[in-house]
Amino acid sequence: MCGIVGYVGTPAAGGAGVDGTEVVLEGLRRLEYRGYDSAGIAVVAGGGVQTRKKAGKLANLVEVLGADPLPAAATAIGHTRWATHGGPTDANAHPHLDASGRLAVIHNGIVENFALLRAELLEAGTPFTSETDTEVVAHLLGRAHAADPAAGLAAAMRAVCARLEGAFTLLAVHADEPGTIVGARRNSPLVVGLGEGANYLGSDVAAFIAHTREALELGQDQIVTITADDVVVTGFDGTPREGRRFHVDWDAAAAEKGGFPSFMAKEIHDQPQAIADTLLGRTDAEGRLQLDEMKISEAELRSVDKIVVIACGTAAYAGQVAKYAIEHWCRIPVEVELAHEFRYRDPVVSERTLVVAISQSGETMDTIMAVRHAREQGAKVLAICNTNGSTIPRESDAVLYTHAGPEIAVASTKAFLAQITACYLLGLYLAQLRGNKFADEVADVLAQLHEIPGQVRQVLDGLEQVREIARYMADTRSVLFLGRHVGYPVAMEGALKLKELAYIHAEGFAAGELKHGPIALVEPGQPVFVVVPSPRGRDSLHSKVVSNIQEVRARGARTLVIAEHGDTDVEPYADVVIRIPRTSTLLSPLLAVVPLQVFACELATAKGLDVDQPRNLAKSVTVE
Numbered sequence: 087m088c089g090i091v092g093y094v095g096t097p098a099a100g101g102a103g104v105d106g107t108e109v110v111l112e113g114l115r116r117l118e119y120r121g122y123d124s125a126g127i128a129v130v131a132g133g134g135v136q137t138r139k140k141a142g143k144l145a146n147l148v149e150v151l152g153a154d155p156l157p158a159a160a161t162a163i164g165h166t167r168w169a170t171h172g173g174p175t176d177a178n179a180h181p182h183l184d185a186s187g188r189l190a191v192i193h194n195g196i197v198e199n200f201a202l203l204r205a206e207l208l209e210a211g212t213p214f215t216s217e218t219d220t221e222v223v224a225h226l227l228g229r230a231h232a233a234d235p236a237a238g239l240a241a242a243m244r245a246v247c248a249r250l251e252g253a254f255t256l257l258a259v260h261a262d263e264p265g266t267i268v269g270a271r272r273n274s275p276l277v278v279g280l281g282e283g284a285n286y287l288g289s290d291v292a293a294f295i296a297h298t299r300e301a302l303e304l305g306q307d308q309i310v311t312i313t314a315d316d317v318v319v320t321g322f323d324g325t326p327r328e329g330r331r332f333h334v335d336w337d338a339a340a341a342e343k344g345g346f347p348s349f350m351a352k353e354i355h356d357q358p359q360a361i362a363d364t365l366l367g368r369t370d371a372e373g374r375l376q377l378d379e380m381k382i383s384e385a386e387l388r389s390v391d392k393i394v395v396i397a398c399g400t401a402a403y404a405g406q407v408a409k410y411a412i413e414h415w416c417r418i419p420v421e422v423e424l425a426h427e428f429r430y431r432d433p434v435v436s437e438r439t440l441v442v443a444i445s446q447s448g449e450t451m452d453t454i455m456a457v458r459h460a461r462e463q464g465a466k467v468l469a470i471c472n473t474n475g476s477t478i479p480r481e482s483d484a485v486l487y488t489h490a491g492p493e494i495a496v497a498s499t500k501a502f503l504a505q506i507t508a509c510y511l512l513g514l515y516l517a518q519l520r521g522n523k524f525a526d527e528v529a530d531v532l533a534q535l536h537e538i539p540g541q542v543r544q545v546l547d548g549l550e551q552v553r554e555i556a557r558y559m560a561d562t563r564s565v566l567f568l569g570r571h572v573g574y575p576v577a578m579e580g581a582l583k584l585k586e587l588a589y590i591h592a593e594g595f596a597a598g599e600l601k602h603g604p605i606a607l608v609e610p611g612q613p614v615f616v617v618v619p620s621p622r623g624r625d626s627l628h629s630k631v632v633s634n635i636q637e638v639r640a641r642g643a644r645t646l647v648i649a650e651h652g653d654t655d656v657e658p659y660a661d662v663v664i665r666i667p668r669t670s671t672l673l674s675p676l677l678a679v680v681p682l683q684v685f686a687c688e689l690a691t692a693k694g695l696d697v698d699q700p701r702n703l704a705k706s707v708t709v710e
């Protein structure tokens with residue numbers, strides 16, 4: 087939530103050269119998925135600080151800059167906002183200036199004690215121009231700097247951070263220090279981009295990926311000062327700290343639409359690659375599975391008696407799919423808990439609990455807080471994450487990275503499939519380590535997993551029918567999704583995609599639950615998607631779901647059935663059959679969810695909505 091960009095370059099002779107506004111604008115374009123309530127830029131030029139800011143999407147700011155350009159500058163900061171304190175207005179847009187107008191601040195997070203600090207500043211006669219918590223920080227910083235200008239902006243930042251409560255990333259510039267940006271972070275993301283004759287700051291690496299792939303990870307409660315040729319990191323107390331350097335393994339092209347009409351369309355199309363890359367290089371010379379970073383001993387993993395998955399939204403649905411697979415393969419009980427509920431219910435965890443935190447961004451505040459709570463209780467935490475340099479992997483005992491590449495569309499698609507894939511790898515790893523499965527059995531499942539990218543491609547190639555239905559259903563007001571076993575989280579994910587992209591009422595149910603209430607929703611013409619398990623699976627799961635299709639059909643529902651090739655049992659009761667290739671029931675979510683993603687994307691597009699930036703949402707939810 088909120089995107090932050092900072093740039094310090096080398097001023098070229100005569101003022102020419104790379105322009106800070108352009109660099110920051112480009113970074114903001116790549117970060118806009120983090121919030122699009124307003125945007126703004128501040129530059130240090132001509133002995134002062136100048137800002138331009140505007141409510142609404144970045145395009146509005148670009149218009150303002152066209153009419154009233156900022157001067158050329160080698161130091162610039164920029165912000166794209168997801169509103170918390172104060173509505174999405176021009177006045178509340180960042181950057182915010184101090185009373186002297188010589189210092190500008192941008193901020194991501196929430197300063198929880200801002201009301202107290204604001205009252206104190208008002209009492210001292212400080213004039214406020216916005217309702218934001220950020221402006222409080224601008225004034226405090228301005229006052230701290232004015233009190234001791236020789237100590238510099240970094241010292242002022244240290245003094246102010248000591249007074250702030252809550253979560254924040256802050257960037258500040260001052261007219262007296264034209265080639266410097268000072269940043270601070272507590273519980274909110276900030277990474278440094280290391281360039282040649284230029285350095286960068288960003289909420290994530292996308293902010294500077296067009297300029298450098300070398301980055302520096304910052305820890306909690308750290309202050310960073312960047313100039314064109316230097317980066318200095320300290321703690322809030324001023325003691326020197328070292329960031330961890332890393333290389334970003336994707337390039338700017340990966341964060342472009344690549345000819346697709348939207349990032350979402352591209353990311354759906356990227357899914358075979360995302361799965362293949364997540365599977366890549368996971369076995370050692372002996373064919374044994376490997377994780378990325380493991381600070382949990384094999385003895386500890388063998389003694390695990392319970393797994394708790396913590397995650398939010400789509401990532402939590404990936405966890406629900408994982409539950410079926412891990413319990414089946416490893417015979418370890420798995421609980422799946424929404425991260426924001428976890429720590430408030432006094433969860434029963436111990437040293438023998440393995441907590442698995444799933445997060446695309448690695449910065450979801452609810453999940454971070456749950457990770458900390460789990461570790462405080464003595465549990466070991468393994469992160470499944472898509473973002474190198476982010477907080478959740480850094481604070482966990484072990485990491486399994488999903489290699490889905492940057493996910494720009496706010497609604498998660500390829501990260502979901504990569505998360506499920508990573509969960510399967512974890513389940514197989516544990517099964518191998520604990521002796522629940524023989525090596526050849528693990529190899530067998532892995533071989534099936536390696537076929538999935540090709541099968542997802544087949545699904546994607548055969549979805550013209552789904553696209554047509556979606557366009558035809560653009561006026562639909564409600565859609566239900568049913569599934570059993572692993573099909574249940576798939577149904578919930580299908581409903582979530584439709585809600586967030588197309589703003590249509592949608593519910594996902596366990597098909598068996600239907601008769602316990604939800605079937606009352608079914609009236610003639612009600613569209614119902616049904617995710618059907620393989621008829622080759624065990625038990626009577628398949629026939630039960632076929633009965634559920636009959637039940638809703640008998641009440642007039644229009645049934646859209648996702649079934650594997652060759653399943654003829656569904657045909658008499660399906661208005662539409664969407665075919666997916668054969669795979670084992672446990673792996674089938676990787677195929678069954680794809681038509682549902684495409685359906686939501688296409689329907690939202692037919693309604694003329696912005697599928698990449700749905701209303702009210704932001705990617706990476708960095709506030710609780």
Ligand code: F6R
Nearest residue numbers: 399400401445446447450497498
């Ligand atoms: C839905 C969606 C969200 C995220 C959730 C967790 O399409 O994207 O529900 O899955 O906010 O985000 P991460 O995975 O970054 O922790």
